Amino acid sequence: xxxxxxxxEASGQGTHLYLTVRKTGLTTHAAIDRIARSLGRKSRDxxxxxxxxxxxxxxxxxxxxHVDEKAVERLSVPGVEIIDVQRHHNKxxxxxxxxNRFRIVIRGARHGSAAxxxxxxxxxxxxxxxxxFGEQRFGGYQSxxxxxxALVNDDADAFLRVLMLPAGWRDFEPDAGAARTAFSEGRFxxxxxxxxxxxHDERLLLAEFVRSGNARSAMLSVRQRMRxxxxxxxxxxxxxxxxxxxxxxxxxxxxxxxxxxIHSKGAVxxxxxxxxxxxxxxxxxxxxxxxxFGRKTILARGAPGDVERAVMRDEGISADTFRSxxxxxxxxxxxxxxxxxxxxxxxxxxxxxxxxxxxSLPPGSYATNVVREVTKTxxxxxxx
Numbered sequence: 090x091x092x093x094x095x096x097x098e099a100s101g102q103g104t105h106l107y108l109t110v111r112k113t114g115l116t117t118h119a120a121i122d123r124i125a126r127s128l129g130r131k132s133r134d135x136x137x138x139x140x141x142x143x144x145x146x147x148x149x150x151x152x153x154x155h156v157d158e159k160a161v162e163r164l165s166v167p168g169v170e171i172i173d174v175q176r177h178h179n180k181x182x183x184x185x186x187x188x189n190r191f192r193i194v195i196r197g198a199r200h201g202s203a204a205x206x207x208x209x210x211x212x213x214x215x216x217x218x219x220x221x222f223g224e225q226r227f228g229g230y231q232s233x234x235x236x237x238x239a240l241v242n243d244d245a246d247a248f249l250r251v252l253m254l255p256a257g258w259r260d261f262e263p264d265a266g267a268a269r270t271a272f273s274e275g276r277f278x279x280x281x282x283x284x285x286x287x288x289h290d291e292r293l294l295l296a297e298f299v300r301s302g303n304a305r306s307a308m309l310s311v312r313q314r315m316r317x318x319x320x321x322x323x324x325x326x327x328x329x330x331x332x333x334x335x336x337x338x339x340x341x342x343x344x345x346x347x348x349x350x351i352h353s354k355g356a357v358x359x360x361x362x363x364x365x366x367x368x369x370x371x372x373x374x375x376x377x378x379x380x381x382f383g384r385k386t387i388l389a390r391g392a393p394g395d396v397e398r399a400v401m402r403d404e405g406i407s408a409d410t411f412r413s414x415x416x417x418x419x420x421x422x423x424x425x426x427x428x429x430x431x432x433x434x435x436x437x438x439x440x441x442x443x444x445x446x447x448x449s450l451p452p453g454s455y456a457t458n459v460v461r462e463v464t465k466t467x468x469x470x471x472x473x
Contacts, residue, residue: 090192091141091456093149094449096185099175105136106161107181108151109173116143118314121151123166128156136181139189139452142225148172152181188449190432191456195444195464203438209463210436210446217373217427218462219337222325223455230255237323240316241406241416245304252291252311253280290315317418324381324419327400331379332426334396340427343370343377346391350378350425352451357423359390376425383421384411428454 099107112120121135134153141147153161161174198206227233232255239248253272258265268284271277272295281295290311298307308316332340343349343366348357357378360366369375380386380397388397401407411419434447446463450456 090146091148092190092192093139093141093147094187094190095150096138096187099177101176103176103178105152105154105177105180106156106158107175107177108153108161108171109148109175110151111146111148111170111172112141113146113168114143115168117141117147117149119143120166120169123169124151124153124164127164127166128153128160130156138181138183138186140183150181150186152177152179154180184452186452188431188451189456190449191447191459193446193456193460195446195460196442198438198442198444198464200441201438203436203444206444206446206463207436210430210433210448210459213430213459213462214433216341217376218430218450218454218458219332219340220425220428220454221329221332221458223457225455225457226325227322230257232256233319233322234326235323237319237321237326238404240308240320241323241410241419243413243415245308248308249294249298249304252294320416320419324383324421327382327404328379328424330400331397334400335377335379335393335426340377341370341373343367343375344391344393346389347377347393348387348389348423349375350423351375352425352429357387373427373429376427378423378425381422381424382406382411383419384408384416386421387423424453430459 108124110120110124115123117137117140118132121137122132125132125135130153136152138150141149158174158176161171164171195206224231232251235255236248236251239245239251254269258269264285265288268280268282271280271283277295277299281292281299284292284295286292293310293312294307297310298304301307343360343363345360345363347360347363349360349366349370350357352374366375377393378389380388382401388394410416411421428451430448430450432447432449437445439445444463446459448456448459450459
């Protein structure tokens with residue numbers, strides 16, 4: 090269970106309705122699409138502060154302007170329960186949240202392992218949580234970053250292949266197997282006819298490819314929102330690679346040349362004297378940061394900067410890469426290599442083999458990273 094922590098409270102006045110919803114088994118975008126259709130509006134009319142996973146019971150706020158309050162209260166949307174409606178002056182936008190509160194149940198634990206879990210949680214509460222992007226950032230096939238790489242390189246043929254023949258496709262989506270096989274054999278009409286309707290973006294892509302025979306035209310037919318998702322997944326993959334090369338043992342230390350992230354401000358500064366910043370690092374006031382590569386990204390200096398430039402070099406990108414018009418959305422920023430874990434409750438074992446974790450994290454960080462550190466295993470994207 091995940092509950093959004095609002096950045097501010099609704100004022101009770103204004104043209105925007107803030108809907109507090111509880112969704113189950115839906116992504117945020119899917120919930121937005123259903124609500125918008127029910128109100129006769131476009132999905133882009135609905136604002137949101139953060140994205141929540143489908144495989145969770147999630148409570149979050151959405152906003153929509155110039156809609157009758159009673160009409161919203163009467164809505165019956167599968168998978169979505171509206172639990173509160175208030176008025177405010179502005180549309181919700183990504184980032185308009187203070188964090189997320191998590192309540193996670195781990196099953197299949199060995200008896201008595203709550204004590205071990207508590208030790209891990211105690212360490213995380215002091216050192217912080219490695220700020221990897223979770224598996225859910227990369228899509229069901231874990232190939233979103235490959236589609237993003239193709240978009241960054243303006244390689245329409247590669248984009249078409251990644252979406253239609255993702256790695257491991259034979260082991261997933263049996264309903265789509267016939268369509269993907271037909272595509273791999275060049276039987277594009279058959280592929281389109283048998284491709285399941287729930288693969289919405291793949292259908293848009295393939296329909297345009299069948300119509301035009303042009304891979305680039307097909308690539309541009311995919312919704313802009315999804316193209317941005319894929320490119321963001323690529324940025325996330327490179328950030329994870331920087332963090333991997335830095336090593337999680339270094340998430341609570343600062344080196345000369347680091348761009349230290351100030352958690353209270355979301356700003357960074359260049360570290361000239363690591364010893365002078367040691368206390369601020371210890372209290373998690375500041376943390377080392379890594380790049381979300383884009384046209385305005387500032388790189389670290391010294392040894393930390395060497396790591397970042399090596400990742401760019403190995404990926405075959407440079408500052409010039411981001412000067413293309415089609416990459417203007419990739420502005421770039423710095424992201425902390427760790428995040429503080431707050432409001433940590435004692436680990437409990439409500440029944441044999443079941444462990445309960447409760448804690449809060451800042452926006453944009455992943456509870457799966459906490460679970461991974463506690464269980465010492467990888468965490469599938471349908472977990473949390």
